[in-house]
Amino acid sequence: MASTVTKDPRPGYGQLLRTPGVWTFLLPGFAARQPFAMLTIGIVLLVQHTTGSYGSAGAVAAATGVSMALFAPQSGKLADRFGQRAVLLPGVLIHTASVSALTALALADAPLWALFVAAVPTGASVPQIGPMVRARWAAKLDGSPLMPTAAAFESVTDEFTFVVGPVLATALCAGVHPAAGLIAEAALTLVGGLLFAAQKRTQPKVLPRGSADGSGPRVSALSIPGIRVLVIAFLGIGSVFGGMQVSLTAFSEEIGDPSVNGLLYGIFAGGNMLAGVACGAIAWKSGPRRRVVIGYVGLTLAASGLWAVHSVALLAALGLLVGLCIAPALIGGYTLVESLVPASARTEAFTWLTGAVALGQAAAVTAAGQLADAKGASAGFVVPLVGTVLALITLLTLRSRLSPQGGGGQGGGLIAARGASGMDHREPVAVD
Template identity: 65%
Template sequence: MLTISLVLLVEHTTGSYGTAGSVAAVTGVSMAFCAPRGGRLTDRYGQRAVLLPGVALHAASVTGMVALALAHAPAWALLAAAVPTGATVPQIGPMVRSRWAVALGGQDGALKASAAAFESVTDEFTFVIGPVLATALCTSVHPAAGLAAEALLTLIGGVLFATQRRSAPAPRAAAGGQAVEHASALSSPGLRALAVAFLGIGAVFGGMQVSLTAFTHDIGRPGLNGVLYGIFAAGNMLAGVIYGTVSWHRGPRLRLMASYTALTAACAPLWAAHSAPLLGGLGLVTGLCIAPALITGYTLVDALVPAGARTEAFTWLTGAVALGQAVAVTTAGVLTDHAGSHAGFFVPLAGTALALAVLVGLRGRLVPRPHGVVAAGAIGHRAPVAVD
């Protein structure tokens, strides 16, 4: 809800998609750079210690952003407020995935893949209802209602999640209670390759959000924005359900390359859609191609990153999505302001095409190193991981 609510509120108060996109972009960049640090703190001190103050700070930051926007503050003030708004976004997704690693200790890789698919489905369920809810609140209740709801839901949900202590991974600690320093998860070459792929996926999310918003305004039906984006997210959710029920005989590296190629191809015709039904259909196809790439990428983390740095690794990937989304929101906003809504749809294609080219060149880094297999063994998966 955060990005789309920001875009809708700031565009309403400033009249510029470019400004709205820039504010959303700063929020995404702040999240992208602060999330990994939060992941390291979480691995070191525990989820509860990081999450409780984090959600409180996020709610306060969003409240400040709303106040500035409604007061018609200058663009520089909105951009400044976007920094803490993004920096304090709680990394619930990586925390949940780390809990799955604990819960499935001793289980085989197929069950972990199903768990990753389940997480993707539940994530995408929020992406289905989130844009619809945010758009409805912003267009029917008040332009700031979407952000207000995001802050409230984040605060309540974060506190409730933090109270679930039994499933939380234990903090890293040496004898005597002192935290143990580990190398950053980003030192894994494979994680860096995955981060490039997730940057491209972020470009799809960001480009679609701005471009769909502009398209529905162009046709005089702004309330349709949430529906079209919900269809796009529903495709992602449906693909996650299917992916989790299949017993794959090919390794995750090959699946990642195939799904990413399909995603790039699906983004190619978006710019040519000139009707809502056609754009909805193309968005559905694009969404169907995202979940396999996301799920496979998260699955590869088990084999590529030591267990003690896994929360940080997941935050690098979610941060890469946020960074790609931020760049895409800015670029699509500028293109939309100068060339119309259809120009913004080139952003998902450009982002995935560039990421695919880099991913092909770095595919050798997705082969687990010996320490990656041992790390996977730490949660019960000691057999070598198939990669092709």
């Protein structure tokens, strides 16, 4: 698809958002991508309220996250093959029904196994709106220098979602009803998902089955070494989100002020969003691979002090620092996908990364919940540290695979694919 953007020597956010037709999928897409940010904390708050156990709440949330991580790439693969609308319509309806069933079972004090049964389809059916929006940008801006700006914009949108989603879910659960967070999540999914699916003109064209770009074999995103490294890195990022959600909730309970949970998590997520805006506004001289590594080192160092902090002010400051360090790693990782993966597997690649965050979040919610129950909130904060350390070791050891040339036998083809689309994210981007 040819680019619909007029040439401008200074591409930036302003020009990006003036691209014809983009608001038709951006607005419903923003509403429909809230489930990823609201679902875990909504489950934790509701199940902890009905069972009195952070461990049980974390386990149910983890079942949802694992299910999402396993099914998200398959959803992305199906969207690449059959079109986004064909995947979204049944997915949105199944997700809404599954969340409703999980909420009703929790309020009815159903046994834990019943909650697990409902958690599986709840996670499996989470609409993969973020990856689908990224794929629409790629189709809309094929060959345009605005593609790096679009990648930064989407990452900032993700960060903003993590500011709005958890804070909204927490406020609804604390101020309205323990189930209000999940009810709002289901409603946003239904309305936003259906509106997003209705935008047929902007969805990427479906390429012929058995082809990557209409001329060669279809490439699986996970067969690319760089994507496998990024999956591990995003698992570590997920451990930060999950560990922070549970541990901040437990910390707020320990000090006798549950309402401070939303404030602390909002500061953490707000730092993430602000850093994302800055990353998109800076004309970087370094490439995204280096930014991923540097951001991850900073994230690991910041997460290392969480367990030792016992005051609200210090925890807010350190949480802000942790949030500031997440964005460079996330944005760099998503930007690398554009140069590592051909167009026919791009939605799948984005869903692998999204699924990795969900899986890391699920594991962290489980571990942090058990530790918080047994040893208190401080022990729960050890989980983000362990997750980031392990991922950082892997990232430093295998960072050469994040280069297109490091893709083994597929590298040359991927470089050619990138050249054909005119995309190179190593060039600095000026932003309005």
